[in-house]
Amino acid sequence: MAVIRCKAAVAWEFNQPLVIEEVEVAPPQEKEIRIKVRIVATGVCQSDLYFLSKCSNQTAFPVVFGHEAAGVVESIGPGVTEFQPGDTVIPLFMPQCRECRLCKSPKTNLCVNGSAGKIDERSFERSRISCRGRKLLQFLGTSSFSEFTVVKEMSVAKIDPAAPLDRVCLIGCAICTGYGAAVNTAKVEAGSSCAVFGLGAVGLAAVMGCKAAGASRIIAIDINPDKFEKAKVLGATDVVNPNDHSRPIQQLLQEMTGGGVDFSFECIGNVEVMRSALESCAPGWGVSVIAGWTDMENFSAPPIHLMTGRKWTGTLFGGFKGKDGVAQMVKAYLDRKLMVDEFITHNLRLEQINEAVELMKNSRCIRAVLSVSPQ
Numbered sequence: 001m002a003v004i005r006c007k008a009a010v011a012w013e014f015n016q017p018l019v020i021e022e023v024e025v026a027p028p029q030e031k032e033i034r035i036k037v038r039i040v041a042t043g044v045c046q047s048d049l050y051f052l053s054k055c056s057n058q059t060a061f062p063v064v065f066g067h068e069a070a071g072v073v074e075s076i077g078p079g080v081t082e083f084q085p086g087d088t089v090i091p092l093f094m095p096q097c098r099e100c101r102l103c104k105s106p107k108t109n110l111c112v113n114g115s116a117g118k119i120d121e122r123s124f125e126r127s128r129i130s131c132r133g134r135k136l137l138q139f140l141g142t143s144s145f146s147e148f149t150v151v152k153e154m155s156v157a158k159i160d161p162a163a164p165l166d167r168v169c170l171i172g173c174a175i176c177t178g179y180g181a182a183v184n185t186a187k188v189e190a191g192s193s194c195a196v197f198g199l200g201a202v203g204l205a206a207v208m209g210c211k212a213a214g215a216s217r218i219i220a221i222d223i224n225p226d227k228f229e230k231a232k233v234l235g236a237t238d239v240v241n242p243n244d245h246s247r248p249i250q251q252l253l254q255e256m257t258g259g260g261v262d263f264s265f266e267c268i269g270n271v272e273v274m275r276s277a278l279e280s281c282a283p284g285w286g287v288s289v290i291a292g293w294t295d296m297e298n299f300s301a302p303p304i305h306l307m308t309g310r311k312w313t314g315t316l317f318g319g320f321k322g323k324d325g326v327a328q329m330v331k332a333y334l335d336r337k338l339m340v341d342e343f344i345t346h347n348l349r350l351e352q353i354n355e356a357v358e359l360m361k362n363s364r365c366i367r368a369v370l371s372v373s374p375q
Contacts, residue, residue: 001027008146028077063137068173069144092322093140157326178205180318190214192262203267211235250279269294290314
């Protein structure tokens, strides 16, 4: 197999515009798969934006971002048994080897082979993408802002070939994260009350998950009222803009629900909101789930909040085991049991990547999907 030359959006420096470059994508090695991210295939996620413009880890550059994608297997390396060229797939930032003690446990979706955002020199050594003689970091082991990418066999989910790639790519991150936070991590109960903080794609998916679980009251919270109509479409019964009220949001929610909600979800990655979400829960049984990503600050709360029975937990990828969960969610979409199309507000080309980044920075889109069309 030969090296493939193709286009990719490269982040050479922290908080600088991405550059469309010709990159070299090496052939897949042992237990690896080269994927053609073709036609329409990758979403722009807040996690990409976080590492591009907020995270202080400067060792992550140069890098090809993108981790929410769908594509077709172009070639396979030695030892690959699960896939063949032509298979329709979604790359995973949460691997599932099915062999480690974590993968074998029903208690977690973690895998000992997962990195959860850890970046070091070995991350560059493992990369199969290079440009101008330099190795480019493959963000979360995926790098879907490229026409081709190479990923581990354990980090790929095979999906129904009937699935539209420009839609189901969102199942590779945001929709599983938010939906699973409700149905897998919190285990929202029928007839319960829920509060979702932050109405980006993850938060809206959490709203959808709460509705699917049978919650009777779902309060959607955001400082951007333009997102409220979409939240209602996905299942919100109430919408609240904290800027419209003088008292703290947790106090308002306690008053609205007679003591606090049964379940709350922080879908922003803001430690102050994490505490507000916890304090909005009912003492005795309230569960608060952290689904928003940040590693810049620590969170804290008075111990009495937990001693009185509230539970504070977190989730990665909504508790879904990568291969199994993605295939399950794609089937639910094809069976019309899961909304996905409603999350897509912009369709752009790879060359418009910086426009997509600005839309996300300014909260002017839910999800922008990039068209990636190799020759």
